[in-house]
Amino acid sequence: MSLLDALADRDRVFDFLVPAASPVDVRHGPILYLEDVNVSFDGFKAINNLNLTINDGELRCIIGPNGAGKTTMMDIITGKTRPDSGQVWFGSRHNLLTKNEPEIASLGIGRKFQKPTVFEALSVFDNLELAMSADKRVLPTLTARLSGEQRSRIDEVLETIGLEALCGRQAGILSHGQKQWLEIGMLLMQRPRLLLVDEPVAGMTEQEMERTAELLTSLAGKQSVVVVEHDMGFVRSIARQVTVLHQGSVLAEGTMDQVSNDPKVIEVYLGAEEEA
Amino acid sequence: MSLSNTPSSSSPLSNLWLTRPFSERSTRIFLTVLALALAVVTVLHLALPAGHPLHVSSYTVTLLGKYLCYALLAVAVDLVWGYLGILSLGHGAFFALGGYAMGMYLMRQIGDRGVYGDPVLPDFMVFLNWDSLPWFWHGFDMAWFAFLMVMLAPGLLALLFGFLAFRSRVTGVYLSIITQALTFALMLAFFRNEMGFGGNNGLTDFRELLGFDLRSDATRLGLFLASGVALALGYVVCRGIVGSKLGRVCVASRDAEARVRFLGYRVERVQLCVFVVSAMLAGVAGSLYVPQVGIINPSEFSPLFSIEVVVWVALGGRGTLYGAVIGAILVNYAKTVFTGVMPDAWLFALGGLFVVVTVLLPKGIAGLMSRRRKADSETQLKEATP
Numbered sequence: 001m002s003l004l005d006a007l008a009d010r011d012r013v014f015d016f017l018v019p020a021a022s023p024v025d026v027r028h029g030p031i032l033y034l035e036d037v038n039v040s041f042d043g044f045k046a047i048n049n050l051n052l053t054i055n056d057g058e059l060r061c062i063i064g065p066n067g068a069g070k071t072t073m074m075d076i077i078t079g080k081t082r083p084d085s086g087q088v089w090f091g092s093r094h095n096l097l098t099k100n101e102p103e104i105a106s107l108g109i110g111r112k113f114q115k116p117t118v119f120e121a122l123s124v125f126d127n128l129e130l131a132m133s134a135d136k137r138v139l140p141t142l143t144a145r146l147s148g149e150q151r152s153r154i155d156e157v158l159e160t161i162g163l164e165a166l167c168g169r170q171a172g173i174l175s176h177g178q179k180q181w182l183e184i185g186m187l188l189m190q191r192p193r194l195l196l197v198d199e200p201v202a203g204m205t206e207q208e209m210e211r212t213a214e215l216l217t218s219l220a221g222k223q224s225v226v227v228v229e230h231d232m233g234f235v236r237s238i239a240r241q242v243t244v245l246h247q248g249s250v251l252a253e254g255t256m257d258q259v260s261n262d263p264k265v266i267e268v269y270l271g272a273e274e275e276a
Numbered sequence: 277m278s279l280s281n282t283p284s285s286s287s288p289l290s291n292l293w294l295t296r297p298f299s300e301r302s303t304r305i306f307l308t309v310l311a312l313a314l315a316v317v318t319v320l321h322l323a324l325p326a327g328h329p330l331h332v333s334s335y336t337v338t339l340l341g342k343y344l345c346y347a348l349l350a351v352a353v354d355l356v357w358g359y360l361g362i363l364s365l366g367h368g369a370f371f372a373l374g375g376y377a378m379g380m381y382l383m384r385q386i387g388d389r390g391v392y393g394d395p396v397l398p399d400f401m402v403f404l405n406w407d408s409l410p411w412f413w414h415g416f417d418m419a420w421f422a423f424l425m426v427m428l429a430p431g432l433l434a435l436l437f438g439f440l441a442f443r444s445r446v447t448g449v450y451l452s453i454i455t456q457a458l459t460f461a462l463m464l465a466f467f468r469n470e471m472g473f474g475g476n477n478g479l480t481d482f483r484e485l486l487g488f489d490l491r492s493d494a495t496r497l498g499l500f501l502a503s504g505v506a507l508a509l510g511y512v513v514c515r516g517i518v519g520s521k522l523g524r525v526c527v528a529s530r531d532a533e534a535r536v537r538f539l540g541y542r543v544e545r546v547q548l549c550v551f552v553v554s555a556m557l558a559g560v561a562g563s564l565y566v567p568q569v570g571i572i573n574p575s576e577f578s579p580l581f582s583i584e585v586v587v588w589v590a591l592g593g594r595g596t597l598y599g600a601v602i603g604a605i606l607v608n609y610a611k612t613v614f615t616g617v618m619p620d621a622w623l624f625a626l627g628g629l630f631v632v633v634t635v636l637l638p639k640g641i642a643g644l645m646s647r648r649r650k651a652d653s654e655t656q657l658k659e660a661t662p
Contacts, residue, residue, distance in 0.1 A: 102540050117535045119528040126524050136541045138549045142293050142522040186539075 024091035024108060024193050031056045031194055031224045032077065037086030039072055039248075046072045047083065048248035054194070059220035061235045062228045064245035065268060070228045073245070074196050078111050079104045090194070106133075110187035111196040116179035120172030124163055124182060127171050128154045131186035153189070161185040161215065177208030181215065188219075195225045201234050213238045244268070293522075297515035306598050307508055314504040321497060334493045339612065341500035341568045343605045348507045348561035350588045350600035352554040355514045357586065358595030359523060360550050361530030362447070366455030367558050368582035369462050370430035372572065374559025376466075377429050379479035379572040380413060381422030382490075386483050399481070400474045410472040419486055426563040427556040434555030435548070442544035442551075447533070456579050463577035478573025485567050496568070503564045507601070510557045514597055517550065526550060587626065591633050593642025602641050 024031065032054040039047040047069045054060050064070055075081035076088060079101045088096040094107055105111075119127050132150060135141070146154075158164045161181040166174065171182060180200055187195055197216065201209045209231075217238055219225050229235050235242060235256065242259045244251040252262045259265055297303040317332055317340060324331040349371050356362045388395040392402040396409060415421040437458060441451055469475035488495040517523050529536040529543045537543050566572045575581075585604075592603020607626070614622040637643055 101538070105538065105540055111538075117532050119524075119531055119535070121527050121531055122524055129521065130524055130528055130536075130541075131539055133540075136539075138522065138542070138545050141525055141541070141546075142517065142520050144521040190539075 374562030430559035593640025599642030
């Protein structure tokens with residue numbers, strides 16, 4: 001092959017021109033990797049040598065008594081809290097400890113907070129539109145118009161969360177469960193690789209819980225989902241892998257049956273299992 | 277708060293943010309009503325003889341022009357308060373700055389016809405024994421420069437103020453208090469003779485604007501029409517902003533600021549940009565107000581005036597834009613009537629009106645209209661879904 005052909009053949013001239021925001025590298029399996037993470041607040045060890053690995057496409061439930069460090073762990077992953085020591089990697093390329101909250105969000109980690117916060121004065125459709133990944137600077141936002149592709153993306157998410165019929169209604173009139181789904185939909189609009197979901201079924205009715213379980217299991221596979229939940233029945237209905245946190249570190253890990261028969265877990269929960 | 281989705285994208289008007297308002301029904305109605313009102317006043321003023329009962333006097337034309345300026349100011353306040361959730365109690369400062377920029381131009385137009393006959397220095401400077409023009413008065417003899425400053429001066433102040441306030445995430449009642457302090461500080465500063473803005477007398481005795489005699493009826497009518505056009509343009513700009521995705525970001529950050537930030541929007545920049553636009557509109561309103569009333573003095577900076585503007589918006593209906601216009605015109609009309617009939621009762625009437633509207637019509641006068649429309653659409657929806 002002549003030199004000219006070789007030059008013409010190259011689709012890329014300088015490696016450094018390749019954008020740094022490269023996709024998440026999951027060739028080695030884990031999408032999220034926490035190692036020896038420690039956090040203390042005023043001497044109180046909220047996270048104590050935490051090690052956790054989440055595989056790509058996995059649906060993982062994290063349970064644990066109050067104060068076990070579940071929310072703090074979420075805060076560390078999303079960049080809200082900085083650990084004192086340890087490593088947090090997203091794929092094998094992105095060191096999350098060097099990034100701030102918006103950067104982490106744009107890498108593809110979406111977080112759903114405990115209390116649903118949707119924009120009540122806007123319609124369901126508008127809520128999803130705002131959440132869509134797009135140029136979010138002021139002027140592009142002012143001149144933004146929905147392309148057909150974006151519109152069908154919104155329709156797709158509306159279908160996933162089952163709110164098509166309510167698309168034009170104000171989000172403020174939705175029921176608690178519908179708001180939770182809408183918020184999950186808002187996360188999905190950003191095409192996240194990893195979804196962190198904090199207590200999704202708190203305050204939901206039985207049917208709503210079932211719908212949520214279906215929704216979360218349907219999401220797994222396309223993206224990794226980490227669910228923090230208190231409700232054992234709900235965890236049992238969706239979980240394949242369960243991690244039990246206690247006093248800031250992992251107490252047990254495995255399937256629901258393995259975990260719930262673990263004597264250490266039973267001791268920590270002091271029969272709290274009966275709820276289920 | 278436009279709840280309906282954007283109209284069908286096939287219409288060419290819905291293509292750009294600035295032309296999209298023309299495809300909205302409410303904007304069309306507003307513009308039609310405004311245009312009709314301007315036309316009717318013009319015809320009644322010009323066509324009917326002075327003795328005719330329906331004749332609109334030159335005095336009334338100027339009075340209506342003043343209301344239109346107030347209405348534009350109210351629209352500017354509604355943009356930041358109704359949609360962005362920033363209760364500015366200092367928008368009078370931007371209004372007055374625009375007014376001062378116009379006033380400085382009008383002062384320079386007087387030329388050597390002042391009492392002291394100085395070709396360059398305005399009377400009050402001669403009176404203070406100043407021998408040259410302060411640096412910031414240069415350029416104001418040129419109309420284009422003055423008209424630019426009408427928007428730039430309030431815009432820059434809003435930029436600086438907003439940059440500091442929003443960057444530090446000052447919001448809510450604290451921001452309101454700071455805006456109040458801002459306008460109060462400016463009032464005190466402008467009261468000082470050394471500032472070079474005429475002290476407590478302000479700027480007055482204007483003669484000409486762009487060569488037109490300010491005392492002639494034709495100029496007054498022209499200023500009235502210009503105020504109407506400015507109101508229409510300002511309304512369309514605001515409507516364009518609130519109807520765009522940016523407007524939805526504004527409403528979202530009004531209700532859940534942290535959540536919007538978490539979605540990746542730079543809320544402080546959105547707030548800053550919209551705040552600056554609003555301040556510029558207030559400046560334009562001030563600049564059209566000054567030649568019509570013939571004076572600008574530091575009392576326009578008074579915190580009380582800024583609070584009154586907020587009352588207009590609240591009465592008319594916050595977060596609708598047209599409500600702000602209705603509120604501004606109604607309250608000021610009532611003020612004119614009351615201060616003529618029973619001057620002492622005006623403040624009681626204003627207070628009473630405010631209480632009544634807050635209790636009975638929490639969404640203001642505009643809420644009355646949208647309540648009816650909502651009921652209509654609600655029944656339509658029920659019919660549509662079996």
